[in-house]
Amino acid sequence: MKITGKKIKKSAVTLLMIPVIVIMVFPLYLLVTNSFKTIREFYANPLSLPSRLYLDNFKYVLEKQKYFSLLLNNVIIVFGSIALLVLFGAMAGYVLGRSRGRVMRILYSYVVLGITLPTYTMLLPQLKLIVGMGLKNTYIGIILYYVASGMPMAIFLFNGFFSTAPKDLEEAAKLDGCSLYRAFFQIFFPLSVATIATLVLIQSISIWNDTTMPVLLLQAKKRTLMPTLQNFYGRMMGQGTRWERIYADAVLCMLPMIVLFFASNRFLIQGVSEGALKG
Amino acid sequence: MAKHKKGGFAAIVTSDKFAQAVFLFPAYLIFTVLFFIPVLTSVYYSFTDWNGITTQTNWVWFKNYADMFRNPDIFSTIPVTIYYAVLNSVTLIFVAFFVALTLNRKSRITTVLRISFFMPMLVSGIIVGFLFKEFYSPVISDGNMGTLNRLLTSLGLGGLTQNWLGNKSTVIMMIVITGVWNQVGQTALIYLANMQSIPKELYEAAIIDGAGYWRQTYHITWKLISPSLRINLILLIINSLKTYDMIALLTGGGPGTASKVINLWIVERSIGGYEVGLGCAMSMVVTIFAFALVTVTQKLLTKRGADI
Numbered sequence: 001m002k003i004t005g006k007k008i009k010k011s012a013v014t015l016l017m018i019p020v021i022v023i024m025v026f027p028l029y030l031l032v033t034n035s036f037k038t039i040r041e042f043y044a045n046p047l048s049l050p051s052r053l054y055l056d057n058f059k060y061v062l063e064k065q066k067y068f069s070l071l072l073n074n075v076i077i078v079f080g081s082i083a084l085l086v087l088f089g090a091m092a093g094y095v096l097g098r099s100r101g102r103v104m105r106i107l108y109s110y111v112v113l114g115i116t117l118p119t120y121t122m123l124l125p126q127l128k129l130i131v132g133m134g135l136k137n138t139y140i141g142i143i144l145y146y147v148a149s150g151m152p153m154a155i156f157l158f159n160g161f162f163s164t165a166p167k168d169l170e171e172a173a174k175l176d177g178c179s180l181y182r183a184f185f186q187i188f189f190p191l192s193v194a195t196i197a198t199l200v201l202i203q204s205i206s207i208w209n210d211t212t213m214p215v216l217l218l219q220a221k222k223r224t225l226m227p228t229l230q231n232f233y234g235r236m237m238g239q240g241t242r243w244e245r246i247y248a249d250a251v252l253c254m255l256p257m258i259v260l261f262f263a264s265n266r267f268l269i270q271g272v273s274e275g276a277l278k279g
Numbered sequence: 280m281a282k283h284k285k286g287g288f289a290a291i292v293t294s295d296k297f298a299q300a301v302f303l304f305p306a307y308l309i310f311t312v313l314f315f316i317p318v319l320t321s322v323y324y325s326f327t328d329w330n331g332i333t334t335q336t337n338w339v340w341f342k343n344y345a346d347m348f349r350n351p352d353i354f355s356t357i358p359v360t361i362y363y364a365v366l367n368s369v370t371l372i373f374v375a376f377f378v379a380l381t382l383n384r385k386s387r388i389t390t391v392l393r394i395s396f397f398m399p400m401l402v403s404g405i406i407v408g409f410l411f412k413e414f415y416s417p418v419i420s421d422g423n424m425g426t427l428n429r430l431l432t433s434l435g436l437g438g439l440t441q442n443w444l445g446n447k448s449t450v451i452m453m454i455v456i457t458g459v460w461n462q463v464g465q466t467a468l469i470y471l472a473n474m475q476s477i478p479k480e481l482y483e484a485a486i487i488d489g490a491g492y493w494r495q496t497y498h499i500t501w502k503l504i505s506p507s508l509r510i511n512l513i514l515l516i517i518n519s520l521k522t523y524d525m526i527a528l529l530t531g532g533g534p535g536t537a538s539k540v541i542n543l544w545i546v547e548r549s550i551g552g553y554e555v556g557l558g559c560a561m562s563m564v565v566t567i568f569a570f571a572l573v574t575v576t577q578k579l580l581t582k583r584g585a586d587i
Contacts, residue, residue, distance in 0.1 A: 010386060013381075013384070013386070014386050014387065014388055017381065017386075017388060017392060018388075020392075020395075021388070021391060021392060021395045024395040024396055024398075024399065024460070025395050025398075027399070027402075027410055027411070027414070027460065028398060028399070028402070030410065030414070030426060031406070031410055043423045046426045046429065047426065047429070047430065047433070084305075084309075088305040088306040088309065089306060091302040091303070091305070091306065092302060092303050092305075092306035092307065094302060095299045095302045095303055096303075099299065107303070107307070110315075111306070111307070111310055114310070114314055114315075115513060115514075115517065116513060116517060116569055116570060116573050117318065117517075117566055117569070118517055118520045118521045118542075118562075118565050118566060118569055120521065120523070120542055120545055120546070120562055120565070122314070122317035122318050122320075122321045122562075124321075124324075124331060124549060124550070124555050124558070124559070125316075125317035125318075125320040125321045125324065125559075126313060126314075126317040128320075129312070129313065129316065129317060129320075130313070144309060144313055145313055147309050147313075148309050148310050148312070148313035148314040149313075149314065151306055151309065151310045151314065152310075152314075154306075155306065179298065180295055180298035180299065180302070181298060181301075184302070202465075205400065205401055208403070209403030209404060209405075209524075211403075211404070211405055211524055212523075216550075226403055226405060229405060229406070230405050233405070233409055233528075243413055246409060247410075250406045250409075250410070253403075253406075254401060254402065254403070254406065257401045258398075258401060261397070261398070261401055265393075265394070265397070268397075268468060269468065269471055269472045269475060270472075271472075272468055272469055272471075272472035273472035273473065273475060273476050
């Protein structure tokens with residue numbers, strides 16, 4: 001009797017969750033379905049499914065937006081930034097997490113306090129510095145900017161993970177005559193997969209979606225998808241409010257992130273609990 | 280430890296201290312040059328009249344700060360920013376807690392639930408901005424209503440239709456609701472990771488003592504999530520103060536200046552209006568403010584920890 005009561009309760013909670021799922025998914029449903037409609041169909045009923053597979057919006061965007069060359073810029077910038085951030089962040093986080101002492105504590109706080117600064121504070125000084133180093137309109141300039149901005153979060157997560165990784169592993173490595181370099185690259189770095197996946201997802205999203213620095217630092221040819229989407233939005237508003245085209249461009253700009261999300265999804269919870277909460 | 284017989288240079292390269300320095304160097308070099316030095320120069324610029332272009336600047340002492348507090352248009356952005364940041368953080372702290380509780384229960388729809396809560400965090404500020412701008416708008420074109428008002432009409436709730444973002448007293452609320460949809464996944468994710476590390480035995484003991492679900496939730500879960508609560512509060516306060524794209528597209532600061540947060544003003548003046556010195560001064564105020572909020576909440580949490 002008690003078990004069935006429990007089961008009913010559980011099913012009731014599940015049923016209650018269905019409207020919540022609908023609300024969470026609804027905005028994305030609108031974005032995707034309306035990108036397959038003509039403007040007339042959109043105004044006639046923005047809530048319905050598209051009546052047929054209408055692809056002209058996507059064709060229009062691909063013709064007008066140089067989508068693939070922008071996508072390549074995005075991939076180069078995100079990939080470069082994330083690779084350096086993960087490597088340098090893990091190396092520093094490893095040393096900080098495995099050693100005690102006052103100097104290390106100060107070094108840790110020095111970077112991690114950066115999390116509490118709203119980045120608009122130093123946008124223009126950063127810009128001036130990068131331009132002064134002769135890195136205006138280069139990938140490396142913007143990549144270094146993203147590495148610096150992401151470093152507090154990276155060191156925070158890696159320090160948390162490495163400070164709780166089992167001590168015996170390090171001792172075993174030392175007994176084998178393993179140098180710090182080999183211990184890190186062969187044993188500890190591969191152990192931190194979940195932390196890496198979490199960092200990759202969180203930082204890729206914020207770099208991918210940044211609309212400020214690419215506009216200030218890069219000329220049109222080297223720009224990324226999101227700032228161009230913003231311009232496209234402005235243009236389409238001027239040409240009779242073409243929501244269906246704006247939505248199609250938005251879907252295309254988000255697509256690679258969605259792929260990344262499904263690839264790293266299963267590591268997420270583990271990564272956060274190992275990195276952020278045990279430190 | 281195995282000792283190798285090596286010459287001076289090789290011995291240094293393989294020593295632990297040297298290796299540690301090698302590991303720390305790249306991260307600290309990049310951070311110092313492109314993060315820490317800009318923070319310092321930003322403080323410096325806040326005392327100058329730099330316009331962002333010329334190399335010549337004049338030291339003007341506290342003129343920028345004085346101008347800021349004298350100008351009522353600028354000053355009015357401060358309460359708006361505080362109201363938005365606090366409302367956004369507080370709402371998300373609690374909503375995300377319940378979301379994480381739900382995601383922490385095993386059921387047939389857990390995977391679907393998780394994906395539907397985590398997906399929105401991929402959507403960029405500008406996409407959220409224009410998607411919801413259309414959604415809330417009273418009239419989009421040729422007399423067609425925005426999607427929310429149409430939805431209400433078709434559900435027979437036509438009386439509720441209104442200009443959602445055009446009302447001074449509710450506009451911030453609408454922005455917060457939009458932000459909750461966008462950010463709840465990230466906040467819940469951090470709670471969830473914490474919840475999964477709470478030992479199962481605690482709950483089993485509580486069940487033997489006859490505690491129901493809600494008593495377990497309050498006495499065990501809520502009391503043991505301090506680490507994630509701490510991180511969430513920091514991230515939420517900072518992210519709320521950083522919000523720019525979403526509000527710029529949704530309302531552009533309107534109606535009037537009802538949703539004009541500090542960032543809109545900073546970008547408008549320092550990037551659009553060539554008053555970088557003034558922009559830096561304003562940024563300093565935001566930074567001090569962020570620091571104060573973070574410190575206060577962390578102190579409160581430490582106290583909370585001591586109570587248990």
